[in-house]
Amino acid sequence: MAEEIIQIKDLKVHYPIRSGFWNRITDYVRAVDGVSLSIKEGETYGLIGESGSGKSTIGKVIVGVEAATEGQILYKGKDITKSRNRKKLNYNKDVQMIFQDSMSSLNPRKRIEDIIAEPIRNFENLTTDEERKRVQELLDIVGMPSDAIYKFPHEFSGGQRQRIGVARAVATKPRLIVADEPTSALDLSVQAQVLNFMKQIQQQYNIAYLFISHDLGVVKHMSEDIAIMHRGRFVEIGKSADIYNNPQHIYTKRLLSAIPIVDVNRREEHKRMRQKVEKEFQDNRDKWYDKDGRVYPLQQISDRHFVALPKDAINSELEGEK
Numbered sequence: 001m002a003e004e005i006i007q008i009k010d011l012k013v014h015y016p017i018r019s020g021f022w023n024r025i026t027d028y029v030r031a032v033d034g035v036s037l038s039i040k041e042g043e044t045y046g047l048i049g050e051s052g053s054g055k056s057t058i059g060k061v062i063v064g065v066e067a068a069t070e071g072q073i074l075y076k077g078k079d080i081t082k083s084r085n086r087k088k089l090n091y092n093k094d095v096q097m098i099f100q101d102s103m104s105s106l107n108p109r110k111r112i113e114d115i116i117a118e119p120i121r122n123f124e125n126l127t128t129d130e131e132r133k134r135v136q137e138l139l140d141i142v143g144m145p146s147d148a149i150y151k152f153p154h155e156f157s158g159g160q161r162q163r164i165g166v167a168r169a170v171a172t173k174p175r176l177i178v179a180d181e182p183t184s185a186l187d188l189s190v191q192a193q194v195l196n197f198m199k200q201i202q203q204q205y206n207i208a209y210l211f212i213s214h215d216l217g218v219v220k221h222m223s224e225d226i227a228i229m230h231r232g233r234f235v236e237i238g239k240s241a242d243i244y245n246n247p248q249h250i251y252t253k254r255l256l257s258a259i260p261i262v263d264v265n266r267r268e269e270h271k272r273m274r275q276k277v278e279k280e281f282q283d284n285r286d287k288w289y290d291k292d293g294r295v296y297p298l299q300q301i302s303d304r305h306f307v308a309l310p311k312d313a314i315n316s317e318l319e320g321e322k
């Protein structure tokens, strides 16, 4: 069985809000408020939530561009919030990121050769010929022509730039890639191509992905395990098939009901189902959320399925156990 490559334990990221003449801290944005997850080697973990739920912040802490307020991140069992462990484990080489917006994440003034070679230069001492060979291999892997090396990012389409972003992320032969909405800026048909070759590369190189998206439909095709996030906390986590077939939290049900359906004959039925789910959500939100509008801690409901059950359900279960 695959080993866990990364474990996040009770991660919190709170950003201070300053105000007033003295610019004092008056409150905190609890962007991430106590989440735990683990990703196995070569597997994809899907992180789903609407805008502002805290998904990108988790990704940023993993790649080290944001700091954790509390909690631990273990890579191969070692806490990488300590810089000596990051160095010892080659963490910065092994963990890479793919961004949503390839136009702003690829330097517009650099040629593709330099963009892809940059991470290699940070970690390896290759000759110019060796480096060019590696860059051309990487372009080949993501299905781009070899003369792309002489061009600049604006000379490519969005889908092609996303491929270049993937080639760059794969350049250091990473073990884990944080993919933050990698296809949400692309047309549907191009999305499918990019997702397919991300899967191919994963199998070829045994890379694990943390796949971040607001789109449940996309994550379903990519991930073995998923977490649904809302206001900094996990609402429901488990095997993606279990959550899709048997969602338990009213928020998850609402997200699933919002996925558009293709079959025109079922549109009316789907509309009625959406209205029913929305009513359930509005009628019951006080039970499922605390006074700050946050979900309660996760409870295990079956082998790998955890749900942030309402407080009443937790209390009545405890009553039952007495």
Ligand SMILES: Nc1ncnc2c1ncn2[C@@H]1O[C@H](COP(=O)(O)OP(=O)(O)OP(=O)(O)O)[C@@H](O)[C@H]1O
Binding pocket: 015, 029, 030, 031, 049, 050, 051, 052, 053, 054, 055, 056, 057, 058, 214
């Ligand atoms: N540097 C920061 N300072 C203060 N607040 C921040 C900072 N970065 C993010 N936030 C806030 O933290 C919350 C979570 O942001 P985050 O970007 O992680 O959400 P997200 O789910 O990835 O959303 P999106 O899909 O829109 O990127 C938001 O309320 C955001 O405004």
